[in-house]
Amino acid sequence: MSAMNEHREKMSAVVTGCTSGLGRSLFNKFSAEGWSVTGCGRRIQLLESLKEDKNADASTVPCDIRLENHVLNLRSVIRAKPGYIDALVLNAGTIGQLPLPAFDQINLMELRRLFESNVFANFNVVQKLLPLMNAKGIIVHITSDASRTPYAGWSGYGASKAAFN
Numbered sequence: 378m379s380a381m382n383e384h385r386e387k388m389s390a391v392v393t394g395c396t397s398g399l400g401r402s403l404f405n406k407f408s409a410e411g412w413s414v415t416g417c418g419r420r421i422q423l424l425e426s427l428k429e430d431k432n433a434d435a436s437t438v439p440c441d442i443r444l445e446n447h448v449l450n451l452r453s454v455i456r457a458k459p460g461y462i463d464a465l466v467l468n469a470g471t472i473g474q475l476p477l478p479a480f481d482q483i484n485l486m487e488l489r490r491l492f493e494s495n496v497f498a499n500f501n502v503v504q505k506l507l508p509l510m511n512a513k514g515i516i517v518h519i520t521s522d523a524s525r526t527p528y529a530g531w532s533g534y535g536a537s538k539a540a541f542n
C-alpha cells in the first residue's frame with residue numbers, strides 16, 4: 378500500500394464500516410501507510426477514538442450507508458480532498474439476527490433489514506462514489522464464503538452476500 382501515485386502526493390482510500398473489526402484495521406493500516414483515507418460508520422465514539430493515532434489526511438465521517446443523505450454527505454467530505462479515490466473498500470456489513478435462526482425461524486423484517494444493509498446500502502455507496510473514483514481505481518467488496526457455501530442457519534446472511542456479489 379505504500380506506492381505513491383505519480384500525479385499527486387497521496388493515494389486515496391475509502392473504507393466503509395471503520396469503527397470495528399476488519400474495517401477498523403484497514404483504516405488504521407491505510408492511515409499508517411500515509412494514504413489519504415476516509416472511513417465511515419455509525420458509532421460516533423468509536424469514530425472519535427480513531428482520531429488519536431491517524432495521520433493528518435485520515436478522516437472519519439458519521440454515516441449510515443443505508444441513507445442517501447448520509448452517503449451524499451460522505452461524498453462531500455471526500456470531494457473536498459484532493460484527487461480521486463484509488464481504493465474503495467465496501468466492508469460495512471451485518472450478520473443480522475443472532476443467534477442465527479433456522480430457516481423456518483427467519484423473521485421476514487429482519488431478512489429485509491439484512492438485505493438493506495448488505496445489498497442496497499452498498500449500491501447506495503457505489504452509485505454515489507463512482508464519479509469520484511480514479512479511472513484505474515479499485516472497488517473491493519468484502520463478501521463471505523457463506524455467499525457460496527450453504528451453512529445451517531446462515532441462509533439469510535448468505536443470500537444477502539450472494540446478492541452483494
Ligand SMILES: NC(=O)c1ccc[n+]([C@@H]2O[C@H](COP(=O)([O-])OP(=O)(O)OC[C@H]3O[C@@H](n4cnc5c(N)ncnc54)[C@H](OP(=O)(O)O)[C@@H]3O)[C@@H](O)[C@H]2O)c1
Nearest residue numbers: 394395396397398399418419420441442468469470520521
Ligand atoms: N468476521 C467474520 O468472520 C467475517 C467473515 C466473512 C465476512 N465478513 C464480512 O467482513 C466485513 C467486516 O466484518 P467484521 O467481522 O469486521 O464486522 P464488525 O466488526 O461487525 O464491523 C462491521 C462494520 O460495519 C459497519 N456498519 C454496519 N452497518 C453499517 C451501516 N448501515 N452504515 C455504516 N456502517 C455500518 C459497523 O459500523 P457501525 O456499527 O459503527 O455503523 C462496523 O464498523 C462484513 O462485511 C462481514 O460481513 C466477516
